[in-house]
Each structure stands twice: as C-alpha cells, then as structure tokens.
Amino acid sequence: MADPCLFHATLFSAAASIDILMGRKATAVTLYHQTSTIGMLSERLNQEFPLLTYGTLGSVLPLIFYNMLLSTPKPLIDEMGPLIGVIKMYVLPSYITLSQSAAYRGYRTMLSYSCVFDTPPVWDCLHAEFGRSNSILRSLVSSSTFCIGGLLFEKETIESVLDVYEAFSKLDQLSNASAATITTQLVQAITPTNDNLSYSEESKDLSMDNASRMNACCRLSCLIFWELLQCRSQTMTNILIINERAKLLKESMAKISYSFWIRKAPEAFTWITFTGAAGCIDANDRGTFIHRASTILTAVDNENLTLMTQGWKYFCLLRRISGLCRSSADSIYGVD
Known part of the structure; x- marks a missing residue:
C-alpha cells in the first residue's frame, strides 16, 4: 500500500474491530496504528494547503468510526470536530474529484456517529427520496x-x-x-x-x-x-x-x-x-x-x-x- 497513512488506518481498523468483537479494551497494536494515523493526518491537514486525497479520507473514516465505538462520547465529539470537517468537505456536491462510493462511505460513517451519540448528522445528508x-x-x-x-x-x-x-x-x-x-x-x-x-x-x-x-x-x-x-x-x-x-x-x-x-x-x-x-x-x-x-x-x-x-x-x-x-x-x- 503506497499511502503510509492509509496503511496504518487500515491496520487500525482491523485491530479495533477485533478488540470490539473480543469485548476488550484497545490493545497496544491498536493504539500504535491509531497514533500513527493521527500523526500523519495532522501533518496533512495542518499544511497551508491541506493534502486532501482519497487516502486522507480513507484514513479519516476509520478513525471516526472506531474511535466513537472505543471511547467515551463527550470528549470525543469535541476531538473529532476537525475530522468531521474533512468528511463534510469531501461530500459537498461541488467536490468532483471524489468518487460517489467514497462519499457514501462518509455518509455511512456519519449516520453511525449520529446513532451512537444521539445527535443529528452534522449536515443534511438525508433527502426526501429516502x-x-x-x-x-x-x-x-x-x-x-x-x-x-x-x-x-x-x-x-x-x-x-x-x-x-x-x-x-x-x-x-x-x-x-x-x-x-x-x-x-x-x-x-x-x-x-x-x-x-x-x-x-x-x-x-x-x-x-x-x-x-x-x-x-x-x-x-x-x-x-x-x-x-x-x-x-x-x-x-x-x-x-x-x-x-x-x-x-x-x-x-x-x-x-x-x-x-x-x-x-x-x-x-x-x-x-x-x-x-x-x-x-x-x-x-x-x-x-x-x-x-x-x-x-x-x-x-x-x-x-x-x-x-x-x-x-x-x-x-x-x-x-x-x-x-x-x-x-x-x-x-x-x-x-
């Protein structure tokens, strides 16, 4: 996998999923890949012109999804604000470089977030046709x-x-x-x-x-x-x-x-x-x-x-x- 950030995010997803299925707290392996992903994302997003690529979105989604399942709600909602902002930016209709399937992965993550934390989605991602x-x-x-x-x-x-x-x-x-x-x-x-x-x-x-x-x-x-x-x-x-x-x-x-x-x-x-x-x-x-x-x-x-x-x-x-x-x-x- 060419993108190191996406690499660590993928391994974090796998490790976190196993932790959840086993009913245990995050292991050292899970925390290592989580920390590595966060560090690389911070570098990308804190630049004057943030590096917004498919790999960036692919790294943000598992961080939000698994962090909300492994952590306590209130502090996490504040901490994930910048990450949610990245997803919102990606799924805007005017952002034409993102594939539809990736946009819907963003929707799925935010609907999951809404259910877990009893909050409305951070933007209107639902339409009458649903x-x-x-x-x-x-x-x-x-x-x-x-x-x-x-x-x-x-x-x-x-x-x-x-x-x-x-x-x-x-x-x-x-x-x-x-x-x-x-x-x-x-x-x-x-x-x-x-x-x-x-x-x-x-x-x-x-x-x-x-x-x-x-x-x-x-x-x-x-x-x-x-x-x-x-x-x-x-x-x-x-x-x-x-x-x-x-x-x-x-x-x-x-x-x-x-x-x-x-x-x-x-x-x-x-x-x-x-x-x-x-x-x-x-x-x-x-x-x-x-x-x-x-x-x-x-x-x-x-x-x-x-x-x-x-x-x-x-x-x-x-x-x-x-x-x-x-x-x-x-x-x-x-x-x-």
Missing part, C-alpha cells in the same frame, strides 16, 4: 410476504411485525412534535398488542437454527418496540428492563451467522438492529449494534444506502417518541 420513518418496516413486511415458500418468517412473527408497522405508521408525523403532542398521540393512536410477546428467553435454546433464532429476535424486537412507546410514562426501573432486553437481543443476534443475514434477511436484520440500538441507554451498547450493522449492510446495501438510511430514520423517530434521545429538548433525561 422515504419515511416506517420505510424499513414496509420493506420488512414486503420481504416476509414474498419469502420463497413462506418458510423463513413464522406466522406469529409476521402478525407481530404487522402490528408494529401499523402502529408506527400512525406516528410518522411526530418527528418534530412536542412532548405533550407525542404523549397525546400515543394514548389516542396506540393500543399495544402485548399478547404472546414474552419471547425474552426462547432464543437461548441451543437447538434453534438460524431461521428460528431470527424469528425469536423479531418477536423480542416487537416487545422492545412496544415498551419504548410507553417509556415516557415509565420509571427508570422499566427503562433499565428495556435496556436489558436490548442486551439480550444483541446476544441472540450474535448467534446467527452473518451469511444468513446477508443472503436471506437483510431487511429483518436492519430493523432488529436499529430497534435494539434504540433501546440502549449507553452509547457503547448502541455502538455495538451499529458496528454489526455497518459490517453486514456494507455487504448488502446499495450505493444510496437505502437500508442504512431507512434504519436511521426509524431509529431517530423511535428514540424521539420514547424520550430516550439525550440531545432532544424534551428528553426524559433532560439535555446533557
């Missing part, structure tokens, strides 16, 4: 309906997802509503269908195959969804229960092979992942969900990042409705 907040649920319903042989999704799963889709479709207009309006609309429009939704233990059955585990994850996601809709009227104890369900969901998803998600259920994977992330209190827990999402969606998503963006829009509205989004003025925590 659809509504319920688009990922509509995609999931379509994929479950037209599944070959109808063997992948169980009847109970489809019915539970349809209930969620119907309910969430009524809430699409609440993205900019006040807390009082949200509370009123939830009371008037939502009647949670909690019958037969106690699925928190079934995915621990070691004899289950990938399809059965996926169905269990779908039903657990439905349960988390309904509980998130009721967050504003719940105690912190109830919110912690949702957080524990999200952790159980994360463990259950990890028992399903990546190839299964990629080949057979990318829409289900996207919806389950962003539902789980929405139920997490801690940024590091959300980061684990988003890291897995980026790994799989990179393999299946199109150049417009349709699945990633649909998942992000769903996540944002669900967090907003639940009151868990810390950056929102009407957060149940108050703004940090």
Whole structure:
C-alpha cells in the first residue's frame, strides 16, 4: 500500500474491530496504528494547503468510526470536530474529484456517529427520496410476504411485525412534535398488542437454527418496540428492563451467522438492529449494534444506502417518541 497513512488506518481498523468483537479494551497494536494515523493526518491537514486525497479520507473514516465505538462520547465529539470537517468537505456536491462510493462511505460513517451519540448528522445528508420513518418496516413486511415458500418468517412473527408497522405508521408525523403532542398521540393512536410477546428467553435454546433464532429476535424486537412507546410514562426501573432486553437481543443476534443475514434477511436484520440500538441507554451498547450493522449492510446495501438510511430514520423517530434521545429538548433525561 503506497499511502503510509492509509496503511496504518487500515491496520487500525482491523485491530479495533477485533478488540470490539473480543469485548476488550484497545490493545497496544491498536493504539500504535491509531497514533500513527493521527500523526500523519495532522501533518496533512495542518499544511497551508491541506493534502486532501482519497487516502486522507480513507484514513479519516476509520478513525471516526472506531474511535466513537472505543471511547467515551463527550470528549470525543469535541476531538473529532476537525475530522468531521474533512468528511463534510469531501461530500459537498461541488467536490468532483471524489468518487460517489467514497462519499457514501462518509455518509455511512456519519449516520453511525449520529446513532451512537444521539445527535443529528452534522449536515443534511438525508433527502426526501429516502422515504419515511416506517420505510424499513414496509420493506420488512414486503420481504416476509414474498419469502420463497413462506418458510423463513413464522406466522406469529409476521402478525407481530404487522402490528408494529401499523402502529408506527400512525406516528410518522411526530418527528418534530412536542412532548405533550407525542404523549397525546400515543394514548389516542396506540393500543399495544402485548399478547404472546414474552419471547425474552426462547432464543437461548441451543437447538434453534438460524431461521428460528431470527424469528425469536423479531418477536423480542416487537416487545422492545412496544415498551419504548410507553417509556415516557415509565420509571427508570422499566427503562433499565428495556435496556436489558436490548442486551439480550444483541446476544441472540450474535448467534446467527452473518451469511444468513446477508443472503436471506437483510431487511429483518436492519430493523432488529436499529430497534435494539434504540433501546440502549449507553452509547457503547448502541455502538455495538451499529458496528454489526455497518459490517453486514456494507455487504448488502446499495450505493444510496437505502437500508442504512431507512434504519436511521426509524431509529431517530423511535428514540424521539420514547424520550430516550439525550440531545432532544424534551428528553426524559433532560439535555446533557
């Protein structure tokens, strides 16, 4: 690899990914390549005429992505400001020297950043053509309906997802509503269908195959969804229960092979992942969900990042409705 900065950034990505998968702190190897990348980037960006090349962008993206998964949020947001500025500069429509695929890698990184830190994207990278907040649920319903042989999704799963889709479709207009309006609309429009939704233990059955585990994850996601809709009227104890369900969901998803998600259920994977992330209190827990999402969606998503963006829009509205989004003025925590 000719570019030494990109070389160290690539090895940092690999080492950091292994650290995350192993559930450990950054190793000496990870820190070495991270420090080397930062040093070389500083030299490039502190020149009178910053060296803005594909290699520079390719080095910035993993630094932002893995640093936000390995570090604490508040100091990191300030530290990453200059790096975010580089991405923003690269994806401007007038910057014609950058390939579209590289620009969308920038979008993916910033959408991930937004989910982990509960913040809006640093610039408007979303457009009307990406659809509504319920688009990922509509995609999931379509994929479950037209599944070959109808063997992948169980009847109970489809019915539970349809209930969620119907309910969430009524809430699409609440993205900019006040807390009082949200509370009123939830009371008037939502009647949670909690019958037969106690699925928190079934995915621990070691004899289950990938399809059965996926169905269990779908039903657990439905349960988390309904509980998130009721967050504003719940105690912190109830919110912690949702957080524990999200952790159980994360463990259950990890028992399903990546190839299964990629080949057979990318829409289900996207919806389950962003539902789980929405139920997490801690940024590091959300980061684990988003890291897995980026790994799989990179393999299946199109150049417009349709699945990633649909998942992000769903996540944002669900967090907003639940009151868990810390950056929102009407957060149940108050703004940090």
